[in-house]
Amino acid sequence: MSERISSIPHTEDTPVDVPADTPPDVPAEARADAAGPPSPGGDRAVVRDALGVGVAVGLSGFAFGVTSAAAGLGLAQTCALSLLVFTGASQFALVGALAAGGSPLTAAAGAFFLGVRNAFYGLRLSTLLRLPRAVRPVAAQLVIDESSLVALAQRDRRSARIGFTVTGVTLYLLWNLTTLFGALGAAAIGDTGAWGLDAAGPAVFLALLAPMLRTAEERVTAGLAVLLGLGLLPVLPAGVPVLVAALAAPLVLLARGRRAGEEAR
Incomplete structure (x- = not known):
């Protein structure tokens, strides 16, 4: 998903399940291996932060639904993009190019190149999370900017798994739900250009991208x-x-x- 957040802060009041002599600059994978017993308080903090990210970003799916409908895509096409592609920047790039009159090939190419970064996230997360083979195909669908950043911000493997799962599942469900509402709302009001809603996609895209330029x-x-x-x-x-x-x-x-x-x- 987009480029939707710039960073995930560590929770200061959360007990950290890492030995006191572990250097702070140790990679996430090594810190995960060095972690001690799980902390219930730490789990709650991770869930709280992950839910916050998932809800905050998931609501922008409404803008995608409106933008997709304004580009001429049907309800089924719009919902299929969120269900199957599930990466906000690529989705906005695709419908934006189509709305501007671009060919499906060039629109898909732009969306593809934006989505390639998720493959690199997956390489990093595979060594950090070490998920069972049976769940990896499902987990791959949840590898986006937000779930990756939340997982990599944690101090041990258990917290990384919780952060990744809660963020990914929350975002997936909410993004698809708000995409549906956005597309239905756009269909109900008719001409989205007359309401200025055709600018919703680019505006949301810029708002999500700007904080990342540090x-x-x-x-x-x-x-x-x-x-x-x-x-x-x-x-x-x-x-x-x-x-x-x-x-x-x-x-x-x-x-x-x-x-x-x-x-x-």
């Missing part, structure tokens, strides 16, 4: 992507400028590498 390098990358996307919008088919804007990241990385090389000399 460093100057990230802000430069985002700014360059915006310039590429908007600058090429009049000359390229709808949906293609989004794909070209993805070049902002390697360009910034290339510039950083050259600068580091010059400083080393």
Whole structure:
């Protein structure tokens, strides 16, 4: 799911099930192995934080339902996207490109590239959570930004599993429910453009993305992507400028590498 939150704070009043001599910079996987007996109070804090994230972000599914209906997708198509894709940024990118007149191929390509990051989350979580094989296919559907960040913010494997599961399940249920309500509401009011609801998707997307831009390098990358996307919008088919804007990241990385090389000399 989107790019929906920037960070998950550790709970200060939560007992930590890690030996006192464990260095704070030890990776999450190593801290999970070093954890002591579970703490009921710690479990409650993890559940509370995970529910907070799940509910807060899950409500934005309403905006997706409205945006999808405004793009011309039917109720069944909109709900199928949330049920099967379940990653907010990719869903918004897909319906946004379709609404702008882009071809289904370019719209799907943009959504795919945004969703690839979840595969990298899965690689990290597989070593941290170590879930039984039987539940891994189900857990894979819940690997999104929020569930990954909540899990990685914990101090032991038990808490990581609880945080991942509660966040993922809460978000999945609420996101799909609010998607349904949003699509039904958009169908009931008719022309969403007349109400200004066609701008709901981009507005929510920007609101979710902005808190994640914490460093100057990230802000430069985002700014360059915006310039590429908007600058090429009049000359390229709808949906293609989004794909070209993805070049902002390697360009910034290339510039950083050259600068580091010059400083080393």
